[in-house]
Amino acid sequence: MRIGLVSGLDWRDGIARLRAAGAELICLPLLSFAPWVAAKRDRAGLEHAERPPSPSLLEAIELADGAWISASAYESEGEGVFYVSSYIAGPDGPVSRYRQAAVVAEPGRYEQMFWSPGHEGNEVAASPLGPTGSLVGSDVRSAPAWEELVSAGARAVVCGVAEDAESWPQTMTAVAGLAALHSVIAVIVNRGGRSNDVEFPGGGAAFDRHGAEIGTGELIEVAPG
Amino acid sequence: MSRTSEIQGVGSVPHAYYERSEPLTGVVLLPSQERHDPGEHPENVRRLPGVVDRLRDAPEWDRLFVLYPRYARTEDALRVHSEGFVEILESTGADAPLWLDTDTRVSRDSYPNSLLAAGAALAAVDAVAMEAYHRPDSLFALTRPPGHHTGIDKAMGFCLLNNVSIAARYAQATYGIERVAILDWDVHHGNGTQEIHYADPSVLFCSLHEWPLYPGTGWVDETGAGDGTGFNINIPMPTGSGDVEYLEALDRVALPVIEEFRPEILLVSAGQDCHAADPLCGQLVSASGFKAMATRSAELARRLGIGLVVIHEGGYNVSTLPLLDRSIVAGLGGFEVEEPDPFAPLDAEPPGAWDERLESVIATHAPRWEALR
Known part of the structure; x- marks a missing residue:
């Protein structure tokens, strides 16, 4: 099957283009539909949150035109209650949801100011890639988060991140290692472009059950897990 | 090491009774606080466990006076709230679950848990007020739900029973205390306490x-x-106020007047919730600022020879609250x-x-308070 990875800021164009190119699962990075609000300690960023289910996610599902979507939305359950929700959605709507649990605060990524740690646990969706779980942000480097998904039956893990040029290669290495450790397929997509004065290199890759790279770039052929 | 320097009699408050080289402080923990569960809400069950975990991991944990609360009695609540209101809460x-106003949601066990929260404040009053060898100088009651928006007969703003007012009236009723000072630094006005x-x-x-x-008063x-x-x-602080x-x-108005x-x-x-990363306000107080406010409060209590009870109110960023509460301790x-x-903020x-x-605050209150002239 073909997996499309949307790194750029224009997610609408990316989804439409990759669907046209035959992608059956389209993966988006961390905070797929919002600017990188965590760049600055400015509460104005809270205004970008959407009520769940994120209307942007629903629009992305429409644009995917029958393909599956993995994306993370900035959501608010009401005043003062914010999360980053990672969805795996089929043509008929969201199939699984979990909320980013490891939330960090460091220069350029003041996530703790903008969203709370998720507390609902993770879910596995029956996607075209097989039993699939998703992880976003710092959760992709969390061994317990991978163990939870694998214990729930995941045979593939799709990861959405927002890493700078320095941490992106390290994160890919970690994901490849965790894929090998748990003998699952892993797909990772990084945020690209400049947002709120932070530059993201973009990019993405897929790894097989041994942690070996299957491919990189926007469109990758992967055998389902 | 404590030494007896002055005997004030059982039930007296002056802390000159014991002089310590180092202050003795601690916390009142709230077991089963999760029984008050408003669901996806800023004032949620995840606020306090992280605080307690952080304190337990801190090197100062072994030096803290740690207490568990008792339930406040209905008569304690009735010193500040109307009978009808307490009956409604009960x-x-x-x-449940139901909304008492557009912000305040209760679950099945919210009322007993609010009695336990008020009881935590009362246990802290007992500990700092009664004569005992290990009498702490101050205690921080880690309570939820908060209380300072609840007035005589109305719950609002995430609050059920007004813990601090119940503690004030309890101290007066139980320990013969005549004058109680309440300092409130929650980002929202304590309209209920007022x-x-x-x-x-x-x-x-x-x-x-x-x-x-909110709430506009x-x-x-x-x-x-x-x-x-x-x-x-x-003291209405403009949006963007920090340490x-x-x-x-505190230094120019609140503490001199309290003294x-x-x-x-x-x-x-x-x-x-006046912290720089709280989602419900526009203020910029830092962890150091909270520590400094707590230090000043403790120093004042020490100068006056009285007990200090700090009661948890708001603070809705579950990621930062542990550091802030630890800074207060x-x-x-x-x-x-x-x-x-x-x-x-730098x-x-x-x-x-x-x-x-x-x-304007100083001019308004200077006629009454010499400290402001």
Whole structure:
């Protein structure tokens, strides 16, 4: 099957283009539909949150035109209650949801100011890639988060991140290692472009059950897990 | 090491009874706080466990006085709330979950848990007020739900029972205390506490709060009523106020007035929602600022020879609350906090209108309080 990875800021164009190119699962990075609000300690960023289910996610599902979507939305359950929700959605709507649990605060990524740690646990969706779980942000480097998904039956893990040029290669290495450790397929997509004065290199890759790279770039052929 | 230097008699409050080389402080923990579960809500069950975990992991944990609370009795609640209101709260369990107003949601066990939260404040009053060898100088009651918005007969703003007012009245009823001072630094005005003590000169209420903001009360000219006129001091902080402004408000108004009032116990409504990363406000106080406010409160209580009870109110960022509450404990006990606050503003502009507001507060209350002249 073909997996499309949307790194750029224009997610609408990316989804439409990759669907046209035959992608059956389209993966988006961390905070797929919002600017990188965590760049600055400015509460104005809270205004970008959407009520769940994120209307942007629903629009992305429409644009995917029958393909599956993995994306993370900035959501608010009401005043003062914010999360980053990672969805795996089929043509008929969201199939699984979990909320980013490891939330960090460091220069350029003041996530703790903008969203709370998720507390609902993770879910596995029956996607075209097989039993699939998703992880976003710092959760992709969390061994317990991978163990939870694998214990729930995941045979593939799709990861959405927002890493700078320095941490992106390290994160890919970690994901490849965790894929090998748990003998699952892993797909990772990084945020690209400049947002709120932070530059993201973009990019993405897929790894097989041994942690070996299957491919990189926007469109990758992967055998389902 | 404590030594007996002055015997005031059982039930007396002056802390000169024991002189310690180091202050003794601690916390009141709230077991089963998760029974008050408003669901996906800013005031949620995840606020306090992280605080307790952080304190337990801290090197100062072994030096803390740790207490578990008892339930407040209905008669304790009835010293500040109407009978009808308490009956309504008591009856909510049967129909829960339900909303008491647009912000305040209760679950089946919210009422008993609110009695336990109020009881935590009472246990802290007992501990600092009664004669005992290991009497702490101060205690921080880690309570939820918060209480300072609840007035005589109305729950609002995430609050059920007014813990700090119940503690104030309990101290007066139980320990023969005449004068109680309440300092409130929650980002929202403590309108419930104000309402309860508005005409009462035996309770000095001094509130630092962002203004304008929910609940809309708390302007300078709300100074009390009848005999209580002059005993209600509101310091409306402009949006964007940080450590500098909050400490100036304490140093120039709140603490001098409290000292002149000569309270026999000092209660603090500690809401950490004026922190720079809280999602419900526009203020910029840092962890160091909270530590400094706690330090100043403890120093004042020590100077006056009285007990200090800090009662948890707001603070809705579950990621940052552990550091902030630990900083308060550190301020009370004189501990170091090695953790940096990643949200401490380094380059904040002074908020507009602060000087004018402060001068307005001073001018309003100077006729009553010599310390402001």
